[in-house]
Amino acid sequence: MVSPPELKYTKEHEWVRVEGDSGTIGITDYAQDQLGDIVFVELPAVGAEISAAQKLGEIESVKAVSELFAPVSGEVTEANDGLADSPESVNDDPYGDGWLIKVRLSDPAELDKLLSADEYEAFIEAEGD
Amino acid sequence: MSPETETLLHTPLHGEHVALGARLVPFAGWEMPVQYAGIVEEHNAVRGAAGMFDVSHMGRFEVHGPDAGRFLRHVSTWDVTTLAPGGGHYAAACREDGGILDDVYVFRLEDERWLIVVNASNAPKMRDWMARHVAQFDARLVDRHHSTAMIAVQGPDALARLDAVIGADFVRSLKPRRCGETDWEGHTLFASRTGYTGEDGLELVIEDQGGPALWRALLEAGVTPCGLGARDTLRLEAALLLYGNDIDEETNPFEVGLDWVVTFDDGAEFLGRGALVRAKERDVTRRLVCLRALDRGIMRHGHAIRNDGADVGVVTSGGFSPTLGLSIGLGFVPPALGEVGCRLEVDVRGKALPVEVVPRPLYKRPKKN
Numbered sequence: 001m002v003s004p005p006e007l008k009y010t011k012e013h014e015w016v017r018v019e020g021d022s023g024t025i026g027i028t029d030y031a032q033d034q035l036g037d038i039v040f041v042e043l044p045a046v047g048a049e050i051s052a053a054q055k056l057g058e059i060e061s062v063k064a065v066s067e068l069f070a071p072v073s074g075e076v077t078e079a080n081d082g083l084a085d086s087p088e089s090v091n092d093d094p095y096g097d098g099w100l101i102k103v104r105l106s107d108p109a110e111l112d113k114l115l116s117a118d119e120y121e122a123f124i125e126a127e128g129d
Numbered sequence: 130m131s132p133e134t135e136t137l138l139h140t141p142l143h144g145e146h147v148a149l150g151a152r153l154v155p156f157a158g159w160e161m162p163v164q165y166a167g168i169v170e171e172h173n174a175v176r177g178a179a180g181m182f183d184v185s186h187m188g189r190f191e192v193h194g195p196d197a198g199r200f201l202r203h204v205s206t207w208d209v210t211t212l213a214p215g216g217g218h219y220a221a222a223c224r225e226d227g228g229i230l231d232d233v234y235v236f237r238l239e240d241e242r243w244l245i246v247v248n249a250s251n252a253p254k255m256r257d258w259m260a261r262h263v264a265q266f267d268a269r270l271v272d273r274h275h276s277t278a279m280i281a282v283q284g285p286d287a288l289a290r291l292d293a294v295i296g297a298d299f300v301r302s303l304k305p306r307r308c309g310e311t312d313w314e315g316h317t318l319f320a321s322r323t324g325y326t327g328e329d330g331l332e333l334v335i336e337d338q339g340g341p342a343l344w345r346a347l348l349e350a351g352v353t354p355c356g357l358g359a360r361d362t363l364r365l366e367a368a369l370l371l372y373g374n375d376i377d378e379e380t381n382p383f384e385v386g387l388d389w390v391v392t393f394d395d396g397a398e399f400l401g402r403g404a405l406v407r408a409k410e411r412d413v414t415r416r417l418v419c420l421r422a423l424d425r426g427i428m429r430h431g432h433a434i435r436n437d438g439a440d441v442g443v444v445t446s447g448g449f450s451p452t453l454g455l456s457i458g459l460g461f462v463p464p465a466l467g468e469v470g471c472r473l474e475v476d477v478r479g480k481a482l483p484v485e486v487v488p489r490p491l492y493k494r495p496k497k498n
Contacts, residue, residue, distance in 0.1 A: 036358070037169040039449040040427055058478075060427045062168045062449050063358055065478075084425065 003028065004095055008111055009120035012069040015095065018111060023072050026099040027059065027090060030124050035061040038090045043079045043101055050076060050103060052110050057100070059090070072110045074103035140185035141278040141340040149354055157249040159186040162356040172362050172451040174353035175326050179284035181344070181352045182360050187279060188252030189334060190259065192243045194268035201235050201243055203399050204262055206382060206391040212237040217308050217321055220390045221382050222247075222255065223401030227408050228378035231255050232370060232387075236308045236321060244273075244308075244319065244334075248372045262400070278340025280333045282352055283363075285494070287330035290350045294343075295320070295333075303331065314342060325360065327367025327492050365457060366450050368419050368490035374430055375417060375445040375459050381408045384461070385417040386489065415442065415461040419489045420475070422456035426482040433476040434460050434484075441466055444475055450491065456482070457491050 007015040013031035017024040032038065040060040050056045050070040057068045079101045083089060090098035105111075115123060137160040146153060151162035162183065164171060174180045192201055198210045207220035217236040221229050231251040236244040247255040252274060263270050282291055291300045295318065299311045308321035316339030320331045335343050348354065361371070370376050370385060382391050382405065391405055422428060428447035433440050447458030458475070466473060471486040 036164060037167055037451075040425055042426075060449070062362060062451070063163070065427065065429070 003117040003120055005117045007095070007117060008071065008114035009117065009123075010069065010071045010114060011123060013124075014069060014071045016071045016111070016114065018105070018108075021105050021108070022077065022102055023074065023105050024099050024102050025056075025071060026094055027068070028120070028124075029094045032091045032094045032098070035059065035063070035066060037062045038087045041080075041083045041087050041090065041100065043083070044076050046076050046079060048076045049106075050074060050101075052107075052113075068100065070103075071114055072103065072105055072107070074106045076101050077104050078102040138186075140183055141337040142183045142185060142280075142344050145341055145344050146183065146354075151354070151356060154357070156357060157186060157252075159249060161186055162354070164356040164358045165354045168356070168358035168362060169451045171353060171355035171359035175284045175328055175355060175359065175363055176452055177285070179282060179286040179290045179330070179352045180326075180355040180359065181347050182281045182283070182355050182357075183278070183344070184281050184332070185278045185340070186249035188247040188249065188255060189273040189277060189279065190245050190247070190256070191238075191271040191273055192245065192263070192268050193271060194241055194266070196266035196268040197241055197243045198237070199397075200263055200266040200268040201245060202395075202397050203266070204259060205233065205235055205399065206387075206401065206405065207235075208392045208395045208397065209235045209237070209243075210395070210397075214239050215307050215309055217306050217323065218390075221376075221387055222258070223382070223405065224378065225401055225404065227381045227401045227404030229372075229376045229380050229382065230258060230378060232372055232376065234321075234323060236319075238308070238310060238319070246279075246332075250373055273334075276337055277334050278337050278343070280335075280340070280344060280347070281324055281326075281330065282333065282347060283324045283326040283328045283330035285328060287328065287352075290347065290352050291331055293350050294346045300331065314339060316343075318343075325367075325369055326363040327369070327490065328363075328494055362448060362451055365446055365448055365459070366452055366490065366492035368459060368492075370417075370459075371446055381405065383408055384413050384415055413464060416464050416467040417445065417459055418462055418467045418486045419491050420444070420447075420458045420460055420473070420484045421453070421487045421491065422475075423472075423483040423485055425455075426477050426480065427456040428458040428460075428475040428477060428482060428484065434462055435474045435476055435481070436466055441473070447475075452492055458484070462486070 056070040146162040205220040303322040319334040432444040434442035442462040444460040474481040
């Protein structure tokens with residue numbers, strides 16, 4: 001799957017989609033493929049403050065648990081409640097129904113430090129070698 | 130070999146896994162497939178139809194000679210000398226102090242020819258252990274680990290698919306836990322009605338050159354290739370023990386429900402007998418039980434088990450059960466807290482996950498009508 005060009009990416013395999021001062025956060029197709037069948041996602045509560053590069057939650061596949069890191073800082077405005085019953089959405093549609101949380105960006109300048117789609121794809125290609 | 134220079138071993142089926150696009154991982158010194166299409170899909174194929182696993186990494190030793198049976202009794206906790214040719218039984222191999230060196234399967238192929246299958250992680254240790262003890266018997270150890278491939282075919286449709294590939298007469302002659310040998314495409318093929326998934330099926334051992342053709346024939350017959358990931362979720366649902374997780378050299382058989390594989394009646398002075406007789410007379414201080422999560426969250430190996438805020442035990446195997454759709458596990462608890470229905474908590478990285486002790490196994494295949 002091609003990484004959507006309108007998103008920004010981290011080296012920890014999260015993505016953020018920016019609309020105005022709102023950022024939607026998820027994990028990449030590469031990440032869901034590496035994790036395998038996802039069975040549980042633990043997300044911060046609405047109203048919580050998250051900080052860029054800090055742990056924001058956990059994602060568990062059948063195989064193992066992994067930490068989720070925040071690509072940007074801000075206040076959580078929405079969490080994807082659908083993942084409680086359908087965590088497999090993260091596998092099936094990582095850039096759509098499998099989104100994790102939405103935040104109100106507190107420092108939009110942080111976006112400049114993130115990777116473009118091309119940079120992210122070059123990064124995972126290098127990591128796979 | 131030092132870890133730095135150690136290269137991963139390949140089974141005779143390695144090329145098949147690469148061709149199928151499997152994800153390969155190091156396991157006990159071998160490069161093994163952890164998944165092909167995905168763990169849940171493979172798990173469900175075994176519960177619902179038929180799946181196959183490359184288990185060539187497991188150690189296989191034949192024992193030949195007039196004393197082969199007596200020797201295998203010496204290294205096993207169960208009296209394997211009661212087996213007739215074509216019989217097989219699960220057992221533990223114990224140290225003199227009763228600690229479990231490995232859990233093994235012993236088969237009698239002929240009067241003076243036997244097969245013992247050991248865990249991959251314990252194969253070098255068991256080879257050394259058996260080589261040391263075989264010296265006092267009129268028996269000979271023949272290492273078949275690298276000259277054969279082993280494939281487990283498991284699931285409610287496993288026997289039907291095997292009928293088509295290796296012949297119904299042979300397949301249907303094998304009753305549960307029994308074994309036999311036949312010829313397949315010019316290669317000697319061993320089969321036993323055993324497995325590690327909680328489903329019916331056979332485990333096959335074939336000369337290494339015949340392995341890839343047998344694998345491909347099973348694939349063409351509609352058997353789903355499955356990796357170590359599904360093997361683990363399946364065995365956990367069936368509450369089958371995993372050496373290194375649930376049992377090790379510090380475990381005795383009576384703590385983990387293996388009483389049925391320890392026999393003393395024949396009087397044989399098998400390795401560990403004295404210690405096991407004493408262990409059986411004592412009350413166990415901990416018991417391995419099946420746990421089921423009562424909330425979302427996944428218990429894993431090593432998580433603490435708590436009761437009223439106090440640590441009382443540890444999860445030895447844990448994970449997600451695709452069949453039940455929630456987390457399950459095996460863990461040690463004090464006997465008083467091991468009764469079915471007992472409510473406990475598992476410490477999942479600082480969060481309390483409520484769990485319940487449930488009957489063992491967690492999954493039992495539906496009885497055929």
